[in-house]
Amino acid sequence: MGRYIARRLLWVVLVVVLVTFFTFVIFFVIPPIDPAILFAGRAPSERLIAQVREAFGLDQPFWVQYGLFLKRIFLGDEYGWPGFGLSFVTRSPIREQFLDRTFVTAQLAIGGAVVWLVLGVFIGITSALKRGQWQDRVSMGFALFGVSAPVFWLGLMGLYIFWEKLHWLPGTGYVPLSEDPSQWFLHFLLPWVVLALLFAAFYARMVRGSLLESFGQDWMRTARAKGLSERKVVYKHGLRASLTPVVSMFGVDLGTLLGGAIITETVFNLPGLGTYVVRSVQSGDIPVIMDVVVFAGLAVALMSLVADILYAMLDPRVRYS
Amino acid sequence: MSATTPARGETLLEVRDLRVHFPTVDGLVRAVDGISFEIRRGEVLGVVGESGSGKSVSFLTIMGLITSRQAQITGEVIFKGRDLLKLPVDEMRHIRGKEMSMVFQDPMTSLHPMYRVGAQVAEAVLAHEKVTKKAAAARAVEMLRKVGIAKPEEGARRYPHQFSGGMRQRAMIAMALVLDPDLLIADEPTTALDVTVQAQILDLIDRLKTEFHAAVAIITHDLGVVAEHCDTIQVMYAGKIAEAGRGREMFYNSRHPYTWGLLQSIPRLDAEGAHRLNPIKGLPPSLIFVPPGCAFHPRCPYVMDVCRTVVPTLQTAPGAHPSACHLSDAEKVRIFEEKVLQRS
Numbered sequence: 001m002g003r004y005i006a007r008r009l010l011w012v013v014l015v016v017v018l019v020t021f022f023t024f025v026i027f028f029v030i031p032p033i034d035p036a037i038l039f040a041g042r043a044p045s046e047r048l049i050a051q052v053r054e055a056f057g058l059d060q061p062f063w064v065q066y067g068l069f070l071k072r073i074f075l076g077d078e079y080g081w082p083g084f085g086l087s088f089v090t091r092s093p094i095r096e097q098f099l100d101r102t103f104v105t106a107q108l109a110i111g112g113a114v115v116w117l118v119l120g121v122f123i124g125i126t127s128a129l130k131r132g133q134w135q136d137r138v139s140m141g142f143a144l145f146g147v148s149a150p151v152f153w154l155g156l157m158g159l160y161i162f163w164e165k166l167h168w169l170p171g172t173g174y175v176p177l178s179e180d181p182s183q184w185f186l187h188f189l190l191p192w193v194v195l196a197l198l199f200a201a202f203y204a205r206m207v208r209g210s211l212l213e214s215f216g217q218d219w220m221r222t223a224r225a226k227g228l229s230e231r232k233v234v235y236k237h238g239l240r241a242s243l244t245p246v247v248s249m250f251g252v253d254l255g256t257l258l259g260g261a262i263i264t265e266t267v268f269n270l271p272g273l274g275t276y277v278v279r280s281v282q283s284g285d286i287p288v289i290m291d292v293v294v295f296a297g298l299a300v301a302l303m304s305l306v307a308d309i310l311y312a313m314l315d316p317r318v319r320y321s
Numbered sequence: 322m323s324a325t326t327p328a329r330g331e332t333l334l335e336v337r338d339l340r341v342h343f344p345t346v347d348g349l350v351r352a353v354d355g356i357s358f359e360i361r362r363g364e365v366l367g368v369v370g371e372s373g374s375g376k377s378v379s380f381l382t383i384m385g386l387i388t389s390r391q392a393q394i395t396g397e398v399i400f401k402g403r404d405l406l407k408l409p410v411d412e413m414r415h416i417r418g419k420e421m422s423m424v425f426q427d428p429m430t431s432l433h434p435m436y437r438v439g440a441q442v443a444e445a446v447l448a449h450e451k452v453t454k455k456a457a458a459a460r461a462v463e464m465l466r467k468v469g470i471a472k473p474e475e476g477a478r479r480y481p482h483q484f485s486g487g488m489r490q491r492a493m494i495a496m497a498l499v500l501d502p503d504l505l506i507a508d509e510p511t512t513a514l515d516v517t518v519q520a521q522i523l524d525l526i527d528r529l530k531t532e533f534h535a536a537v538a539i540i541t542h543d544l545g546v547v548a549e550h551c552d553t554i555q556v557m558y559a560g561k562i563a564e565a566g567r568g569r570e571m572f573y574n575s576r577h578p579y580t581w582g583l584l585q586s587i588p589r590l591d592a593e594g595a596h597r598l599n600p601i602k603g604l605p606p607s608l609i610f611v612p613p614g615c616a617f618h619p620r621c622p623y624v625m626d627v628c629r630t631v632v633p634t635l636q637t638a639p640g641a642h643p644s645a646c647h648l649s650d651a652e653k654v655r656i657f658e659e660k661v662l663q664r665s
Contacts (some may be wrong), residue, residue, distance in 0.1 A: 194333055218430035224386055225425075226445040226496065228420030315435055316480040 002005045005309060012301040019297035020290075024066050033170075034058070038090060038284050040219055041087045055172060073294065085287040089280070094288055095277070102295070105272035108191055109257035116196035116203060119252065123200065124207025129234065131212065137202060146201025155267035170229065170271040181195045191268045195261055199253060203246060210242040217241070231240020244315050252300060259296025329588045333503055333536050334383070335359040339476060341375070341382050341395035348386040354560035355396075360504065364532065365537045367547030369583070370557035371605050376540045380459040380506050384423050385413040391657065401503065406618060421448040422497035428489035432525045434437040439465065440478025442496045442527075448552040449500055464495040467532075468525060487518035501533055508540045523550055544583055548572060556580050559606050559616035566642030576644035576653045623648060623656060 028035060035043065036053040044052075053059045077083030084094040127139035137238050162169045169190055173192035175183040184260055214220060215238060222236040224230075260274030312318050335439075341353040348655060351376040360366050368376045381387045383398050385405060399483040400421065403414060422445075425431040433441060439540035442461035446452060458477070465473035468491040475620035481489055490510060495504055511519035527550060530537045541547060547554050548569055556579065570643055577582055582601035603620035612619050618628040626648050635643040638650035646653065 091515060121498060218427060219433040222425060222431045222493075222496075223433070225384060225418060226422045227414050227416070227448050229414065229448075230445065232448075237433055241433070317434055317482050 001312070005305075010307050011133065012298075012305055015301045016294065016298050017070070020070060020294050021066070022291045023290050024069055027290055028065065029062060030261070034087075035286055038286065040287055050202055058320070069222050069290075070210075084291050088286055089283045089285045089288075094291060098273075098288075098295075101271055101273050101276045102258075104270055105260055105274065107188065108195065108261055108270060108272060109176075109254060111188055111192040112195035112199070112257070112261075112264075113250070113254050115192050116199035119196060119200035119245070120203025121207050123204035125211060125239070127204060128211035128215070136208075139208075143201040143204045146197045146204075149197070151194060151198060151265050152315060155264060158190045159192055159267070172267075174270050180285070185212055187268075189300045191270065194267075195257075195264045203249070204271040205315040206249065207242060207246060210245050211238055214238040214241045222319050240314070246311060247287075247314060248304075248307045251305075251310070255300035255303030256296070258299035258303070259294060325582075329362075332359050332402065333362045333363050335397075335399040335603075336379070337397040337399070339379060339382065339398065340394065340477060341378050341387060342393045343391065344393065347607075348606045351611055352383065352392075352561050352608055353435060354520060354611070354646070356557070356560070356562050358555055358562065360536045360538060362503070362536050363530070363534060364552045365527075365539065365550055366541045367484075367551030367554040368538060368557060369544060369547050369554060371542060372373060373559075374557040374610075375410075375522065375560035375603050376557050377508050380423070380538060384421060384506065385410075385417055386423075392638065396455055407433065415449065418497075418502075419500045420443050420502050421504040422492045422500070422502045423506040423508060424490070424497050424510050426514040428486060428493050429481070429513070430479045430516065431493060433657065434481055436480075438479055438484065441481075442477070442492065442499055445496050445499050455495065461495070461662070464499040466489045468492070469496045469521075469528070470495075485518075486514050487521060490522050493521070494529070498529055498533055498535070498585070502535060504528070504538065506538045506540070506634060507561060509542070510539065511543070513545065519546075527551070544572070549645065556583070559611055560608060561616065561645065562643075563617070563646075564644040565635070571642060572640065574654075575639055575661065576638075576647050576650070576655055578623055578656075579617050580650075581657060582620070584661055615645075623652075 034049070035052075036049050036056065036058050039056070040048050040052050050059075053208075057065055060068070062205065072083035072085055077085060078266040079093040079095045080200045084098050086092070087094050111166040123139045123142065127136045130136045146247075159172065163171055169185060170186050173187060175187050177184040219235060220237060228237075260272060261278055262274035262278055264270070265274035267279065273295070277289060280292070335483050338355050339357070340354055340355050342350075343350040343352060352373075356375070356379060358366070368380075368416055370376045378387060382392070382394060383400075383405065384494060385408075387394070388410070396406070400416070405416070408416070427457070436444075439458060441459045442455070442464055443457040446457040446460050447454065447621070450457075455522050462473045462477050466474050470476040470488060470491055476484075476488070476492075481492070494510075507528070510526065511522050523546060526537060526539070527534070539546060539551060551566065551568060553567050554571045556563045556577065563574065564571065564576070570582060572580070572612045575584065579601070585599045586601055588598055601620055601633060602622075606616050606619070614630045615621070617630045617635050620626045621622065621628065625647060631647070633645040633647050635645045637643045644653070648656070
């Protein structure tokens with residue numbers, strides 16, 4: 001197991017290095033516009049551009065520039081480790097704001113993940129157990145709605161109903177947990193639910209499908225032949241085998257979300273990585289975009305590693321392979 | 322093991338006119354259509370027939386694994402004095418696995434891939450007896466030893482995919498016998514195994530039935546298996562019993578054209594080329610549109626007019642065992658001796 005994890009960690013490092021390479025190429029090599037001109041601001045003088053170029057090492061050959069970029073990420077810069085660099089727009093270190101926003105996005109993504117897992121697994125089980133009955137139809141109707149309804153529409157409708165009309169919710173924006181726990185919860189509640197609905201719908205269908213597949217397996221008949229209670233047959237034998245695909249999907253989905261939930265963050269005015277990257281794209285803040293992309297790549301790679309390890313723990317057949 | 326071992330020969334299971342019909346969109350599937358038989362304590366019953374003859378369905382129904390939720394079930398299944406078809410689901414669950422248990426065809430797919438073998442055997446103990454997990458695990462190990470798994474402590478900690486096919490089937494048998502049931506049903510227990518392993522598993526069942534005083538029902542399509550190991554044999558066709566008799570005698574005096582066909586279809590290595598295989602002509606009947614009269618008549622070489630209209634019932638001629646065929650007993654003896662024995 002230890003060797004398996006070590007080998008997989010090496011792969012994660014390789015993936016992240018590849019991600020850094022492609023982002024670097026995309027943002028520094030391919031664009032026809034010189035990053036130094038972007039940084040230098042409006043109507044820059046030739047001298048200023050040359051200064052900027054030198055300050056950021058942009059006058060160096062491509063490989064040296066890329067090496068400096070890697071060095072900054074992996075070894076840190078003058079603002080700490082890992083190095084996030086200097087924003088082109090604010091002319092200040094990215095580090096602090098980036099970490100703050102990562103924290104906001106993480107709260108959104110993890111909270112949402114809990115909601116969608118609970119909801120999706122519960123609905124999926126109900127649906128599979130009551131296959132063809134009204135509970136199944138209602139559940140699958142919900143799943144169809146969840147898959148089809150756009151997140152921005154759901155978010156705005158939720159805000160309109162629960163904030164504007166019913167006044168149950170205090171509004172949008174971010175309140176830190178340390179400042180006011182109840183306000184923190186109320187501000188996050190709707191974002192969590194809205195974000196979770198889409199995923200819950202997918203997961204409900206997946207759990208239903210894989211449970212129904214388990215129900216047809218020979219070992220379910222063996223479990224019944226042993227005289228186990230129907231509860232044990234379904235939850236211990238059936239569900240155990242059905243949860244493995246959920247685990248591997250969950251890792252990738254959570255990893256993706258950790259890189260920023262752009263629409264949800266925008267609708268609910270949350271200062272997370274999603275809104276950060278959108279703003280940076282608009283203002284051409286290349287270092288920020290690159291940081292977010294690399295971080296998102298790392299999140300996906302790490303979370304799928306975690307999912308794979310969990311999968312190996314759940315299913316002994318894949319262990320050590 | 323029970324304190325007083327009941328006498329061998331006492332009726333353990335009696336099935337009366339069991340019918341299992343599945344409603345489907347295409348029509349009613351008459352999987353089992355009125356069968357009656359009994360199993361005595363200490364006896365081995367062999368049930369032979371092609372796929373779709375109703376042999377598995379009848380025993381899955383007896384086990385309560387096919388219920389009135391899936392099928393229309395009529396008749397009686399009297400097990401140790403109780404009609405199992407009338408028992409509430411919960412009481413039936415306490416019989417299943419404890420007093421009556423089942424071993425299935427494919428041990429690879431019949432064991433849960435994600436639980437350790439020992440835990441799966443122990444689970445059967447825990448389902449029926451109030452013992453600690455540790456005690457149940459110890460019994461599982463002991464049982465694995467009895468079914469011939471070398472290093473049972475180690476085997477108990479392994480997962481099914483780490484076992485060979487024969488070991489998996491041994492584990493299945495351990496699971497079925499760990500609570501010392503009165504009846505063991507083995508549904509094609511050797512079909513998915515290598516030929517060399519098949520004999521070991523059958524010998525194991527033979528040995529354990531004596532040790533555990535259990536009656537055994539072996540469901541199979543392999544005539545060799547029933548001839549070697551069974552006290553009584555019944556041949557099924559299209560949901561009905563075609564012929565039933567005692568042990569080898571049944572084959573030496575077979576009274577039904579379908580059984581003759583089965584006997585003749587045994588591959589012969591001493592015959593020349595095309596004569597090595599003599600399959601029964603035609604296909605097993607649809608269980609929705611069962612042929613009128615005798616279900617076997619479209620494939621029967623000795624078909625008479627009466628066979629096309631009248632359903633034959635199990636009849637016992639003097640000195641013979643029951644068979645469901647319109648031919649006269651003298652005629653059956655003549656054909657069997659002339660056509661079937663000649664060739665085998």
